[in-house]
Amino acid sequence: MLSRPTKEQLLAIATSYGLQCDAADLAFFLAEIDKVMASYDVLDQLEEPGLPVRYARANVYRPAAGENPYNAWYQKCSIKGARSGRLAGKLIAVKDNVCVAGVPMMNGSALLEGYIPDFDATIIARILEAGGEIVGKAVCEHLCFSAGSHSADTGPVHNPHNFDYSAGGSSSGSAVLVAAGDCDMAIGCDQGGSIRVPSSWCGVYGLKPTYGLVPYTGIFSLDLTLDHAGPLASSVSDVALLLEVIAGEDGLDPRQKDVKVEAYSAALAGEIKGLRLGLVEEGFAWPGLSEPEVDELVRKAAFQFQELGAELTSLSLPLHRLGPAILCPLYFEGSLATVMQGKGMGTNWKGFYGTSLLKAFAHGLASRIDALSDMAKMHLLLGHYMQKQYHGYYYARAQNLVRVLNKAYEDALQQVDILLMPTVPIKATRLPGQDASREERMSGVGKLTVNTCPFNATGHPAMTLPCGIIQGLPIGMMLVGRRWQDSTVLRCARAFEQLRGSS
Incomplete structure (x- = not known):
């Protein structure tokens, strides 16, 4: 009792x-x-319904440093799915905020250390049914609160192009493992740029799909209005293939409504002649943020689309510069409600609740709250202050203003088919040293997502693709399309990939 x-x-x-x-x-x-x-x-006397777990879990272990040179693996394993299917022969790594039954999950934080999920997230079940093999959990940032790659309690994740540099976050390990060739594909999650930032800095392809296209069931949430899960891979065709497998309603995720799934792989074969691309000027030359050489490289790459018959124009979208400010209350107050108070799930929605995960995180918060990272503590303290002082007024105001932001993008996407800008306005930065101050470890992280975060609120599909190298570090170009037209974004990315391959 x-x-x-x-x-x-x-x-x-x-x-x-x-x-x-x-x-x-x-x-x-x-x-x-x-x-x-x-x-x-x-x-307590009733048996709650769970999610089915199929296929044997084998060789689950935490790899030693020699087997984990970039510190990108949290756990290795071998979960082989169906004998045939669209993902047969493909090796897939999974961000460590996604539940995989029988494989320890930490979500980058000591608060969850020791937790082993007893259920598979919907996307895991779909990958296995399609014949894919889950080969491990990729390190992610502490509760996914950072766009850098140095906040996980297992230590920093290193960029495979330069060991001393950041890989980006929060899907840091996912991008590194793809770039290093340790897997064919990976799952990432994105609330402000967490697929696109590390994909950009590691030189791989990463797609934040249309909001609700991929079910988030069984994944640790930050804010239900911002959560996205999506694919990373070393080719556009593999991104499209993995998206085909994981997309579609599961009946358990309130983020999903009237989902429109397309034949993403088939769409890659189409040409882009006549496709209209718009360079968003406000995505370039961010005052005090952008590096001119990054802007120049992305602009030069963008003009290559004209070789494929696409039309390239420049357009102004002033509200884009206000996107990060509009989203600020969603991150701090939304994460307070969903993560700190809702234990990674929140309340007042219908669907599947992972009660074992909820209990494990609640225990961690109660017993080890001081183990929260400084960024997580900032979310807790500021989120609570704003709620206590202003009673959710600014969160509500921000959600209302998202509609204004959304209309600005929708209007622009009536003029063009694709919006284009740098994924991240700067090159990868050096990882903070062991003697770095708290201020140094926190500084600069916010500016990494200025171009990516608005589309988490509006839900438009956004993809980063490698477009060049500066000082040995990859640079990403971001393509943004209309909602439910992820195939257009992928087709455009594929055409660029083929052009670059032949140049």
């Missing part, structure tokens, strides 16, 4: 809300609460 609140506990709760309760009030409510909690007792 569940424990009932004591008089002292009830009084403390009442006081925290400014509610006046005398001894008679407390006695009355304690008696009434006892009656209601009988229903809670019943829940």
Whole structure:
């Protein structure tokens, strides 16, 4: 039987809300609460429905440094799916905020260390049914709160193009493992750029699909209005193939509504002659942020689309510069509600709740909250302050303004078919040294997502593709399309990939 609140506990709760309760009030409510909690007792006697787990889990282990040169693996394993299918022969790594039954999950944080999921996320089940082999969990940043690659409690993830440089985040390990050739494809998740930033800095292809196209069921959430899961790979064809397998409604994710799935692989064969691409001027030359050589390289790469018969124009989108500010309350107040208070799931939505994950994270918060990273603590402290002082006003205001931001992009996408800009306005940065100050470890991380984050709120598909190298470090170009037209983005990326391959 569940424990009932004591008089002292009830009084403390009442006081925290400014509610006046005398001894008679407390006695009355304690008696009434006892009656209601009988229903809670019943829940412990019922078997809750889970998600099916198929296919044997084998060779699960944490690799030693010699087998993990970039510190990008959290766990290795071998989960072989169906004997045939679209992913037969493909090796797939999975970001470590995605639940894979029988494989330890840490989500980059010591608060979850030791947790082993008892269910597979929907996308894992789909990969295995399609014949793919899950070969391990890729390190991600601490609770996915950073766009750098130095916040995971397992240590920094190194860029395979230069060991001393950041790989980007938060899907840091996923991008590195693809770039290093340790897997054919990887799953990443993206709330502000977490697929696209590391893909850009590691020189691989990464797609944040249309919001809701890929089910988020069984994945640790940051804010239900920003969550996206998607594919990373070393070729556009593999991105399209993995998307084909994981896309579509599962009936368990409230983010999904009227999902429109396309034949992504078949769409790659089409030409892009006549396709209209718009260079978003506000995506370039960010004051105090952009590096001119990155802007120049992306512009030069963009003009290559004209060789393929595409039309390239320049357009102004002033609201793009305000996107990061509009999204700020969603990150801080949204993550407070979903992560800190909702234990990675939140409430008030219908679908599958991973109760074992919820319990594990709740225990970690209760017993080891000081182990939160500085960025996570910032989200907790600022999010709580804003909620306490302003009662969700700015979160609500931001969500309303997202509609204005969305209309600006929609209007632009009536003039052109694809929006184009640098994925990240700067080259990969050096990893902070062991003696770096807290301020140095936090500084600059926010500017990495200025171009990527607005599309998490509006839900447009956005893909980064490698477009050149500066000082040995890859640079990414981002293509953004209309919602549910991920195939157009992929077709455009494929045409560029083929052109570059032949040049």
